[in-house]
Amino acid sequence: MKWTFFHxxxxxxxxxEISGRWLPILGWAAVLLILAGTVWGLVFAPQDYQQxxxxxxxxxxxxxxxxxxxxxxxLAIAGVVSLVWKMKLADIALKCAAxxxxxxxxxxxVTGSIWGKPTWxxxxxxxxxxTSMLILLFLYFGxxxxxxxxxxxxxxxxxxxxxxxxxxxxxxxxxxxxxWWNTLHQPATFTLTEKPAMPxxxxxxxxxxxxxxxxxxxxxxxxxxRLEVLRRESRTSWVRTLVEQSIGRGGSA
Amino acid sequence: MIGLFVLLLKREALLLCRRxxxxxxxxxxxxxxxxLFPLAxxxxxxxLQELSPGLVWVAALLAVLLSLDGLFRGDYEDGSLEQWVxxxxxxxxLVLAKVAAHWVFTGxxxxxxxxxxxxxxxxxxxxxxxxxxSLLLGTPVLSLLGAVGAxxxxxxxxxxxxxxxxxxxxxxxxxxLGSGALQACLHGMPATGQLLWLGSLMVLSLTLSPxxxxxxxxxxxxx
Numbered sequence: 221m222k223w224t225f226f227h228x229x230x231x232x233x234x235x236x237e238i239s240g241r242w243l244p245i246l247g248w249a250a251v252l253l254i255l256a257g258t259v260w261g262l263v264f265a266p267q268d269y270q271q272x273x274x275x276x277x278x279x280x281x282x283x284x285x286x287x288x289x290x291x292x293x294x295l296a297i298a299g300v301v302s303l304v305w306k307m308k309l310a311d312i313a314l315k316c317a318a319x320x321x322x323x324x325x326x327x328x329x330v331t332g333s334i335w336g337k338p339t340w341x342x343x344x345x346x347x348x349x350x351t352s353m354l355i356l357l358f359l360y361f362g363x364x365x366x367x368x369x370x371x372x373x374x375x376x377x378x379x380x381x382x383x384x385x386x387x388x389x390x391x392x393x394x395x396x397x398x399x400w401w402n403t404l405h406q407p408a409t410f411t412l413t414e415k416p417a418m419p420x421x422x423x424x425x426x427x428x429x430x431x432x433x434x435x436x437x438x439x440x441x442x443x444x445x446r447l448e449v450l451r452r453e454s455r456t457s458w459v460r461t462l463v464e465q466s467i468g469r470g471g472s473a
Numbered sequence: 474m475i476g477l478f479v480l481l482l483k484r485e486a487l488l489l490c491r492r493x494x495x496x497x498x499x500x501x502x503x504x505x506x507x508x509l510f511p512l513a514x515x516x517x518x519x520x521l522q523e524l525s526p527g528l529v530w531v532a533a534l535l536a537v538l539l540s541l542d543g544l545f546r547g548d549y550e551d552g553s554l555e556q557w558v559x560x561x562x563x564x565x566x567l568v569l570a571k572v573a574a575h576w577v578f579t580g581x582x583x584x585x586x587x588x589x590x591x592x593x594x595x596x597x598x599x600x601x602x603x604x605x606x607s608l609l610l611g612t613p614v615l616s617l618l619g620a621v622g623a624x625x626x627x628x629x630x631x632x633x634x635x636x637x638x639x640x641x642x643x644x645x646x647x648x649x650l651g652s653g654a655l656q657a658c659l660h661g662m663p664a665t666g667q668l669l670w671l672g673s674l675m676v677l678s679l680t681l682s683p684x685x686x687x688x689x690x691x692x693x694x695x696x
Contacts, residue, residue, distance in 0.1 A: 303688075358642040366625065369635050375696040379625045382688050383639060386621055389681065390643050393674070397646035401653065 230307050232449045233458050239442050246439040253432030261425035268422075274338040279426060281331040283433035284324045288356060291321025291437065295363065296388035299381030309445075311377035312452070314384065315367055316444035320437060322360035329353050348402035352395045359387045477562060478570045485574030488547075499540040499579045500586055506532040507590045518595045525594035526655030530648055532590075533583050533608060534615060538637055538644075540579045541619040544571070545627040545690065554627075558694050565683035568690065572620045572683075580612030596659070603658040603668070610671040611651040617682040618643050624689030628696050646674060 228234045261279035268275040294317050302310035332350055333343045344350070363380050370376035453459045489496050510528050511521055521528075548554045548571075557567050587608055588601050596604065622640040626632030654667035 355642050355645060358638070362639040362642065365635055365638055369626070369629055369632075370696070372696050375628075375692050378692045379689065382621075382685055382692065383625060386618075386643070386682075386685050390646070393646045394642070397649045397670075401649040 229309050230305075232309065232453050233456075235309055236446060236449050239446055243439060243442050243446070246435050246442065250432055250435035250439050253428050253435060257425050257429035257432050261429060265422050265425050266419070271339055274335065277331050277335045279429045281328060281335060282426060283430045284328040284331065285353065286430055287433050287437050288321060288325035288328050288353065290434075291317055291324055292356060292359065292384075292388065292391065295321065295380075295384040299384040302377060302381045303385075308452075309449075311374075311381075312445050312448045313441070314363075314377065314380055316448055317441045318360060318363050318367065318380075320440050320444070322357060322364065324433075324437070325353060325357045325360060329357065346402065348399040351402070352398045355394055355398070356391070359391070363387070474562070474566060478566060481567060481570035482574050485571060486578075489574070489578050495540075495543065496578055496582070499536040500582055502539055503532050503536040503583055503586060504590060506535060507594065511594075522595035522597075522659070525591060525596045526652040526659060528594060529587060529591055529596075529604065529608075529655070530611075530652040533587065533612065534641075534644055534648060536583060537579060537612060537615040537619060538640060540575070541616075541623045541640070542633045542636060544575055544620060544623040545693075549627045549693070554690060554694050558691055564687035564690065568620070568624075568686045569683050572616050572686070575620070576613050576616040580608075580616055583612060584608045596655070600655060600658040603654055603664045606668055607651045607654040607664070607671060610668060610675050611647045613675050614647050614671070614678045615644060617678040617686075621682055621685045621689055624686045624693060626693075627690070628693040647671070650674070 257279060262276055265276070267273055295314055298310045298314040298317065301307050302314060329350070332353065336345060336347075336350075337343055363383055366383055367376050367380045370379055450459055450462075507528060510524070514520060514524070545554060548557070557564060560567070584605060587604060591601070591604055592598075619636075619640050622636045622643075623632075625639065626636050629635065650667045650671050654664040654671070657664040657667065
């Protein structure tokens with residue numbers, strides 16, 4: 221396996237160039253997939269035999285929940301890369317992905333509680349999945365707050381990396397303990413109807429939406445990372461020529 | 474190595490004995506928080522007994538959290554931490570001694586005090602064994618995990634609230650298992666499962682968290 225690709229990632233300039241090529245692909249894929257998935261899921265997919273039309277929020281809720289968890293995993297991976305290989309790009313990725321992941325968690329929570337109103341009859345139940353999502357949101361808040369509290373950029377990135385790794389080790393423990401707590405305490409008043417094996421007309425649009433959300437997440441994080449790279453490298457010559465070029469183009473147009 | 478460990482423990486004990494107020498504060502806090510709940514929810518003994526497992530555990534958790542803010546602060550300010558980082562001994566051994574001392578003087582003290590307060594909340598006496606055992610297994614986890622947060626925030630001026638934000642979500646499994654054990658005992662069920670889980674969490678945090686604490690201290694000192 222060639223590692224040149226990995227080593228090149230250490231260079232902000234190289235990353236800026238390559239990500240400029242990825243970004244339009246990811247962005248357009250996200251737009252098309254999310255549009256297609258939304259129309260397909262909201263209009264063409266059949267109704268649920270129990271929940272009627274209210275189940276259609278699944279097409280936003282589930283992709284957001286996927287991204288919320290993958291986002292935290294991404295933070296931990298970036299943390300390991302940053303601590304082991306001292307790669308600045310990993311610091312930037314950690315810092316830029318954390319707020320996006322937190323928003324995804326928030327969306328999953330809000331859509332979950334909106335979904336809960338017609339199906340369970342209340343906005344919030346201390347259901348195991350909802351509760352562990354809420355804790356995940358707090359974990360994201362912790363990383364964001366720690367990153368902002370430490371003024372030195374390098375130590376802030378390292379501290380966030382350590383916290384993300386500690387968090388990711390704890391995440392499964394938290395998840396299982398919450399599930400266990402729930403089965404012990406919660407009387408069976410609200411039983412989530414066991415997920416029936418969904419027909420293909422239902423899960424295909426969901427799959428499209430999940431892939432679309434991943435592309436969207438990738439595109440947003442890349443955009444934020446590119447901005448951060450420009451900001452950090454603003455004194456280097458390549459950024460200056462880049463900015464001068466774009467100003468020149470803006471002036472002539 | 475063991476000699477060094479004992480030496481550090483003695484130093485910590487001596488330091489804490491010179492400032493007995495710091496020793497007493499978490500305990501007083503624990504007692505006050507427990508006393509607040511009957512005032513808030515009413516003095517009915519049935520209700521209080523039903524709530525007591527949760528109350529004892531939440532109060533213990535907050536008391537440990539409160540004591541963590543000062544865990545590395547003194548050593549950070551007088552420069553001892555820098556010497557630790559520079560010393561030829563592995564940092565995790567030094568850190569483990571520090572956390573062990575913290576646990577003996579707050580965690581273990583809470584364990585000793587807890588039966589009195591649990592009695593006031595109406596917890597039946599046959600549950601005291603489980604209460605003591607669950608706190609004995611759970612408070613080291615609280616100290617160790619909390620020390621990770623304390624190490625990361627020691628260089629900050631106002632780290633206290635941030636520390637709570639970082640650490641409380643990580644405390645949730647201990648809270649669930651600890652109060653779950655007491656609840657099971659209260660309802661006449663065996664609590665072995667929860668206690669075994671608490672024990673394994675303690676072993677896990679004892680083996681892994683010293684490295685995270687060490688990494689956190691290096692970052693804070695290096696700043």
